[in-house]
Amino acid sequence: MLRLILFYLPMGASALLASLTHVIISGVLARSPHPDLTISGYALALSLSFILEQAIAPLRQTSAKYVKDQHSFREMVRMIVTIVGIIALFNALIAWTPLGRLLFHYVFGAQDSLLDATVNAYQILMFVNVFSAARSLYQGIIIQHLLTKWMTIGILIRLFVMGLMSWAMVTWNLTNDSRYGAMLFLAGMAIESAVACFEGHYLARRLPDKLPSHPIRRWKPDIFPFYMPLLYGSIVSIVIAPATNAAMNHSLDPIQAIAAFAVASNLAGLIAGFASFLHQAVLNFHEEQPRHVLALTTALSIISTALVAFLAWSPLGHIVLEKGLGIHGELLRNCTTILGVLIIRSAFYPWIDYLNGLAMYHGVNKTIAYSKFGNVILSVTILFLLVDYNPGLNGLIAGITSSVVVVFELSLSIYLFSKAVQRQTLHTIEAAL
Known part of the structure; x- marks a missing residue:
């Protein structure tokens, strides 16, 4: 360990x-x-x-x-x-x-x-x-x-x-x-x-x-197929940021919505960034120490959740936001409310990166791209449904969307990964026969 x-x-x-x-x-x-x-x-x-x-x-x-x-x-x-x-x-x-x-x-x-x-x-x-x-x-x-x-x-x-x-x-x-x-x-x-x-x-x-x-012969047939699904997943994810800003621009208070979500999302993203290399831990240690990698993922999930909850719900966390970042008044209230919703994203994000590592380890990278596609489609759908039915949510529109979608992406990733590994195992057995 x-x-x-x-x-x-x-x-x-x-x-x-x-x-x-x-x-x-x-x-x-x-x-x-x-x-x-x-x-x-x-x-x-x-x-x-x-x-x-x-x-x-x-x-x-x-x-x-x-x-x-x-x-x-x-x-x-x-x-x-x-x-x-x-x-x-x-x-x-x-x-x-x-x-x-x-x-x-x-x-x-x-x-x-x-x-x-x-x-x-x-x-x-x-x-x-x-x-x-x-x-x-x-x-x-x-x-x-x-x-x-x-x-x-x-x-x-x-x-x-x-x-x-x-x-x-x-x-x-x-x-x-x-x-x-x-x-x-x-x-x-x-x-x-x-x-x-x-x-x-x-x-x-x-x-x-x-x-x-x-057995690597040439990069096109042997390395490029691993790289391309990762590329697709990265490119597709670009859509989310402009879609989020476009949705909040149609809320009742777009300036406050964009500012509050930007601060809250950046803080939650900074904390989540520490878990963004879990896929590398899986690639290098899963074969020898699968339980330890699982324990590390669990620990990072708990720590990320606790830190975001500290900022969102504790008086000391509010003081940190006020004194450290200079956030006051309505912006502070909106920011902490959004952080409270983003606790869900903080809890599930490490598990998505862990599962992406498993997909890379088993060579079924297409599941990563497919789950990202699903993420983007659901994100855009929820964003514009919330704007249409309740624009008064303001920055919470993006916060709710982000937290709902991360649960969906993890669920979809688990399903696609398990199916891909089953097919891979079946092909291996058939080839052996």
């Missing part, structure tokens, strides 16, 4: 520390003479970068599962180069042709006054995906070797360098341009990627040339 805890804690800590990145950047851009313009331009450019990041994120899980020898490492690199090449082509079109201005104006709703700041920031952020892909490749190898302390080391060095850069920018008045925020983010990603590459490359060189027990 101690090995599992020492494996998991650095990953959970890195997820929590990563959230400080945006706090540092916001602190720099907020000192601009025109903070609304610089922050908005950077935020819009970053939103598109995050959408493309959905194609990069599953590479870490794919690397952790498949890179076991030199041959599979080379095939993984070929797949990543292909994916990053396609993204780079799209990025170049957005950053350096009129297509970018059209996309940000008509799809993201940027005003004419914001377009220059947004495109300028994106011309820098377009390189983030390259460093993110390299980080994912080598962090997968690091995770497979159970050396997750390097993930925490990487994020700590990243934050330290970003802190120094932000101090220098503020001292030299380099704040009045969205590109400074993009430079900070790119520098942070490059630093973290460099740390992962440093340790990951050392580990990769020690891999055997070809393991007979690891």
Whole structure:
């Protein structure tokens, strides 16, 4: 159990520390003479970068599962180069042709006054995906070797360098341009990627040339089918955030609704982020220590639920929100009410990630994509039903939807996973006969 805890804690800590990145950047851009313009331009450019990041994120899980020898490492690199090449082509079109201005104006709703700041920031952020892909490749190898302390080391060095850069920018008045925020983010990603590459490359060189027990021939038939369902699930989930904002914009008090849910959801998401690596615990420890992985999932579910309940229902939690975040009055009341509903999401989210890990372990990743599809369909349905029948719920519209859907997604995941494993077992028996 101690090995599992020492494996998991650095990953959970890195997820929590990563959230400080945006706090540092916001602190720099907020000192601009025109903070609304610089922050908005950077935020819009970053939103598109995050959408493309959905194609990069599953590479870490794919690397952790498949890179076991030199041959599979080379095939993984070929797949990543292909994916990053396609993204780079799209990025170049957005950053350096009129297509970018059209996309940000008509799809993201940027005003004419914001377009220059947004495109300028994106011309820098377009390189983030390259460093993110390299980080994912080598962090997968690091995770497979159970050396997750390097993930925490990487994020700590990243934050330290970003802190120094932000101090220098503020001292030299380099704040009045969205590109400074993009430079900070790119520098942070490059630093973290460099740390992962440093340790990951050392580990990769020690891999055997070809393991007979690891039948990877080419990336297209052997690795890509694992990656694609994870990609579909990530892309589909993008729909939920704009659908949620659109629904709350039709509530009786949209400004209060969006603000209260944003605060409550970010707090609950920060707490849930510590459980977002449970799938890696399953991939690396389920075979040897299934009960310990189950115990870890149970513990994280209980801790997440308790922390959100503390913020939502205890007087001390309310003081934390007031003094720490400066939330008062009606916003505080609405925020704590939504947090009370999000307790359900906090309790069930770790189990979804645990089940996703089991799906990856058994190679039935399609169940993850299908459950995400179900999540999105039900989310959109409930959001607009609540807006239509009771718009006075305001921020609770999103809170109720989020909590109901997480129970549904877990139930659907359990059903789809059990069916997929049954079919897999049946095929194995038939092949043996």
